[in-house]
Amino acid sequence: MTTGVPPSPAPRKRSRARTFLPLGLAVWLALEIWLLTVVADAAGGLAVLALLVGGALLGAVVVKRAGRRAFRNLTSTFQQAQEAARTGGTPTVPERTGAEDRNGFLMLGGLLLMIPGPISDAAGLLLLVPPVRSFLGRSAEEAVERRMRAASPGSLQGAFQQARMRHPDGKVVQGEVVREDASRSPYRTDGPRPPLTP
Template identity: 30%
Template sequence: MPLLLLLFIAVPIAEIALFIEVGDWIGLWPTIATILVTALIGTTLVRQQGLAALERARTALAEDRLPVAEVLTGACLLVAGALLLTPGFLTDAIGLTLLIPPLRNAIGRAVAGYAARNGRFTVHTTGGGHPGGMGGHPGGGPGPRRGRGGAPIIEGDYVEVDPDSPDPGDPPHDGGHTDPDRGSGR
């Protein structure tokens, strides 16, 4: 928590200092105009990239792939949008950085690696993977095995049930008469 508190104190101070410096350099109204223009351009870019990421996520789900990269992209775009809407040059610079896909992917890999090393989640690797890098199935695996007709194979334990035998938890359905093989029925 101390890091978060430090950020909440340091970022506004840095933004105020940058406002003063840029305002002295280019003037009050150009400074305000620059902040508004970066917010408009940033939100437009966030919207375009967000819709593209949503479409890629739909495609991944239609192909029975987990949209891991798309979720990461969406999270980065959410943070970028919040930073771009926050008035300031420092937050705009960080927000615009998150809109550059190679930088966003590098940041995402670093955050995922950090979270995996610190026990936030476990990464299982099975080989194969999605050619695009971070996307695909958990751990970058090749995806679910397929059976006849391309249907995914669901693996698990099962118990065979005779459809003619009653469920042991059901009450008897013979009008109150008991079956000598099933006990007293009370």
Template identity: 35%
Template sequence: MRFFLVPLLLIGWPLAEIAGFVLVGKALGLWATLGLVIGTAVLGAILLRNQGTQILRQISTESRDGRAPGRALIDGAMIVVAGIMLLLPGFITDIIGLALFIPFVRSLIWSVIGRRIVVVRSPRSKSYQYESPRPSPEANKTGPVVDLDEQDYHRDPDPSSPWTGPKSREP
């Protein structure tokens, strides 16, 4: 039954957007309709940039504090979807995009899907640990570090090497 909804959505959504263009175009006129479409795209880009940086800071803060940033990740995903919806031409996508930028709507969506989302961190993963790197025990098995001066590691070119043959002629 769900497979039937996908083609219906793929056909119905563009038709609904076209109908929205026609209705808004009749009510406001051509130039105002085009101005609204371009304005919402610019607004979407601005909101995506501002809200996106705020969400990235929130994710970073939660990760640094050792908490799983599940809610912040979902908020970030919804903001990206909202920005894409506003960038797409159409009034239905603009309404959905603007709604997703409202924190209350995102909280409502989180309350519905939040129980189903689980952020898992593997025991070997260091995703949420911000510690100074420690050398592994295997690193010391290679031997001590030898500090050499420039004349100690300088060597002359090998005359038998094909790369050190006669210099190429200059034009």
């Protein structure tokens, strides 16, 4: 005998990130505190205070520099777009190479320097090295491209591909196709709708 109650959906499995991220953060915090106490025992409390203040100041300088660079890039992009709109051409994306291309990792390095602790300071200093930023940037781009290629057709990447159309002149235009010969709803959207009756 069957009832009209649908079966309850199976509970979703927790992702690995949601399972291990809180544990990893707790271990990292405990390790940072332990290393600070080791440094305090070896070099004294003033050395720990100097380490914390120096890391915070250096991190603030790095974040400020990265923010200025990002604002400068944004301003030049807007100026090029305005110039292209004035002349009727297409805006060109400026070529960015080297350190300018990895500004996000530079800002992350500054933020890690501002967080108190020797491990975060070491990771922040490592991100200040341009070859390390370039390597991490290339790895992140390749990982994103792999995930986008492996995305299923019903995903966000598939929706972006479906929303792109090509103009005859080769430009890509965002939009959707509306067919006029499709069956229309009995209620037209351009006129008043009939009142709802109970």
